[in-house]
Amino acid sequence: MHPNKRFAWGWVAAGVFAVSGLVAACDPEDDPTPTPDAGQRPDSGTTPDSGTTPDSGTTPDSGTEPDAGTEEDAGTEPDAGTEEDAGTVPTLPLAVDTAWIPSGYMGDGSSGGVTYSGTECTARAGSARGACHRFTWTPGADGWAGVFWQYPEGNWGDLDGFAVPAGANSVSFYAWGAEGGEAVSFMAGMNAADGFEQGTGRLTLTTTPTQYTIDISRVRYGLVVGGFGWTANERTTPLVFFVDDIHWH
Numbered sequence: 001m002h003p004n005k006r007f008a009w010g011w012v013a014a015g016v017f018a019v020s021g022l023v024a025a026c027d028p029e030d031d032p033t034p035t036p037d038a039g040q041r042p043d044s045g046t047t048p049d050s051g052t053t054p055d056s057g058t059t060p061d062s063g064t065e066p067d068a069g070t071e072e073d074a075g076t077e078p079d080a081g082t083e084e085d086a087g088t089v090p091t092l093p094l095a096v097d098t099a100w101i102p103s104g105y106m107g108d109g110s111s112g113g114v115t116y117s118g119t120e121c122t123a124r125a126g127s128a129r130g131a132c133h134r135f136t137w138t139p140g141a142d143g144w145a146g147v148f149w150q151y152p153e154g155n156w157g158d159l160d161g162f163a164v165p166a167g168a169n170s171v172s173f174y175a176w177g178a179e180g181g182e183a184v185s186f187m188a189g190m191n192a193a194d195g196f197e198q199g200t201g202r203l204t205l206t207t208t209p210t211q212y213t214i215d216i217s218r219v220r221y222g223l224v225v226g227g228f229g230w231t232a233n234e235r236t237t238p239l240v241f242f243v244d245d246i247h248w249h
Contacts, residue, residue, distance in 0.1 A: 090162075090163070095129035095246065097130025099227060100228065101152075101153040102133065103147075103148075103149075104154070108137065108144065115136045117133075125211075125245055127247075134242050137239045139238075149229060150226060157190065157192055161193065161222075164222075168248040168249060169217040171213070171247070173212060173247070175242065176206060177239075180205065181204060182204070183203070185202045185232070186199060186200045186212065187200070190225050194224050198216050
């Protein structure tokens with residue numbers, strides 16, 4: 001072969017090998033860093049949840065709301081239609097013993113000179129409202145004694161009194177003595193706490209249960225601390241008497 005032709009074929013062969021090497025170098029299967037998803041985009045042709053939205057066509061609890069059509073305790077309220085102690089609202093006539101307690105001992109009574117019993121009446125008087133009370137006063141150093149019916153028990157005006165219904169004009173009761181001749185004064189209202197104190201003045205009791213009345217028609221009362229009371233004085237021997245059916249009306 002001619003030397004020049006041999007030289008040309010050498011260059012052709014070298015070119016073939018070079019091209020083969022280049023093709024081999026470009027083989028995608030041997031490419032260590034291929035293009036992600038070459039020729040398409042992520043999720044090609046769709047978008048996340050394509051054509052729908054979360055809960056498409058509905059909203060959470062569609063068509064309803066929490067407790068739809070109702071409210072907490074719908075149609076009712078706590079103790080609906082009632083008040084505390086409903087059905088027991090005080091009315092007139094009002095028995096003193098349903099609210100006030102004979103706890104306000106005064107004079108000799110504050111030092112044990114007055115004893116009390118609610119069970120020693122041999123008979124009841126009037127309509128027998130509340131309790132029948134028996135008191136014994138043994139005169140002592142103070143020379144007088146008394147007891148207030150208080151609300152609440154032991155209250156001298158530091159706390160609110162009892163809410164007496166409006167419209168009372170009188171406080172009535174029955175009283176009598178163990179021997180007759182016992183001198184006792186009775187009152188309604190504690191002046192220092194209630195702003196009024198209406199009384200009978202000094203009564204001389206007999207052994208027969210007798211009704212007495214205290215006029216309160218001109219009194220403006222509200223929360224009453226002293227629902228009833230009595231005092232006695234000018235005595236040197238024990239005094240025993242009874243009180244029954246005490247009521248506001």
